[in-house]
Amino acid sequence: xxxxxxxxxxxxxxxxxxxxxxxxxxxxxxxxxxxxxxxxxxxxxxxxxxxxxxxxxxxxxxxxxxxxxxxxxxxxxxxxxxxxxxxxxxxxxxxxxxxxxxxxxxxxxxxxxxxxxxxxxxxxxxxxxxxxxxxxxxxxxxxxxxxxxxxxxxxxxxxxxxxxxxxxxxxxxxxxxxxxxxxxxxxxxxxxxxxxxxxxxxxxxxxxxxxxxxxxxxxxxxxxxxxxxxxxxxxxxxxxxxxxxxxx
Numbered sequence: 001x002x003x004x005x006x007x008x009x010x011x012x013x014x015x016x017x018x019x020x021x022x023x024x025x026x027x028x029x030x031x032x033x034x035x036x037x038x039x040x041x042x043x044x045x046x047x048x049x050x051x052x053x054x055x056x057x058x059x060x061x062x063x064x065x066x067x068x069x070x071x072x073x074x075x076x077x078x079x080x081x082x083x084x085x086x087x088x089x090x091x092x093x094x095x096x097x098x099x100x101x102x103x104x105x106x107x108x109x110x111x112x113x114x115x116x117x118x119x120x121x122x123x124x125x126x127x128x129x130x131x132x133x134x135x136x137x138x139x140x141x142x143x144x145x146x147x148x149x150x151x152x153x154x155x156x157x158x159x160x161x162x163x164x165x166x167x168x169x170x171x172x173x174x175x176x177x178x179x180x181x182x183x184x185x186x187x188x189x190x191x192x193x194x195x196x197x198x199x200x201x202x203x204x205x206x207x208x209x210x211x212x213x214x215x216x217x218x219x220x221x222x223x224x225x226x227x228x229x230x231x232x233x234x235x236x237x238x239x240x241x242x243x244x245x246x247x248x
Contacts, residue, residue, distance in 0.1 A: 016060035022165060024158035027054050030149045034062050034120075041147045043112050044119035046095075046127050049151030052191025055122040059091045062120050073121075076104040081111060088117050095123035097133045106139040126150070154190055159183060162190050166197040177213045185220055199223075 023031055030047050033040070047055045063070050068089035073096065081104065084090050092108070112119045123130065131143035154162065160183060167174045174182075186196045203219055204211040 016057045017064070018061045020165065021054070021057055021061060022158060022161045024155055024161075026152040026154045026158060027058070030054070030058055030151050033149050034058050034065075037062060037066060038118060040118065042145075043117065044109060044121065044142075044146050046121040046123055046146055046148040047151065048123055048126050048148050050124060050189065050191070052189055052194055053151040053154075054190065055151065056093065059093060059120055059122055062089075063091050066118060068118070068120070073105070073123075074099045074101065076101045076108065078104045078107050081108050085111055085115060085117050088115070089119075090117065091120045091122075093122045095121050095127075095130060097125060097130055100130065100134055102134055102136045102139055106136055106142070109139070109142045121146070153188065156183070159188070159190070159193060163193055163197065166194055170197070170201050172201065172211055174211070175213075178211065178216055181213045182216050182220075196220075 021031065030049075033045060033047070047058055049055050059070065062068065066089035067087055068091050069084050069087070070091040070093060071084060073092050073094050076092065085108075090108075090112075092105075095105075108119070111117070121127070126148050127143040127146040128148070131140040134140050134143070160179060163179060163183060164174065182196070186192055200211055200216060200219060204215060207215070209215055
């Protein structure tokens with residue numbers, strides 16, 4: 001039996017510079033908005049998209065360019081808002097239904113207008129949709145008026161490029177065979193891709209084996225078996241599933 005070691009759960013920080021951002025049709029409008037700052041259509045704008053769609057990377061690019069602090073929406077506090085806006089720009093991340101600090105958010109939007117500051121908000125739902133969930137009428141009005149850019153689902157070339165970057169962040173150079181096998185068989189989202197790359201890296205370390213197509217096949221089959229709670233059919237496990245060609 002192959003030896004197995006307990007992998008150290010070391011953090012693997014994604015590089016979130018402008019040069020590391022991978023553009024594609026799904027995010028080009030959002031990237032254009034960030035690059036257009038300070039010439040925005042409004043003082044407060046929003047990036048909308050699912051987890052892993054690139055919102056945090058784009059907000060990090062803006063935060064660096066504008067020297068803006070970053071705060072979680074749930075942590076907004078009225079007393080801290082003047083200090084957060086002292087530099088003229090702010091990022092508020094993860095504006096979520098049910099966790100909106102309405103009084104603080106309303107005060108922030110008012111102060112952004114008064115000081116002619118710049119505010120970037122990230123959320124999974126549009127500000128207009130979130131407006132329907134708040135009790136403060138004036139806050140709802142401001143949310144409906146907030147311009148928003150939605151990040152769409154990634155296409156095949158973007159997923160492939162993201163996979164290479166995620167492996168590179170872990171000091172892994174994947175070969176073409178691994179990518180050709182992996183990409184058609186994983187969740188079609190950047191968040192799902194991030195999860196599987198992390199799992200593959202952990203298992204390769206634990207098994208003291210290189211991260212190859214063969215190891216990826218073993219792990220994906222085991223993952224599917226656990227998810228279904230029973231043995232897999234030939235169709236689900238066959239390597240004959242057409243691979244999407246990976247090109248650099």
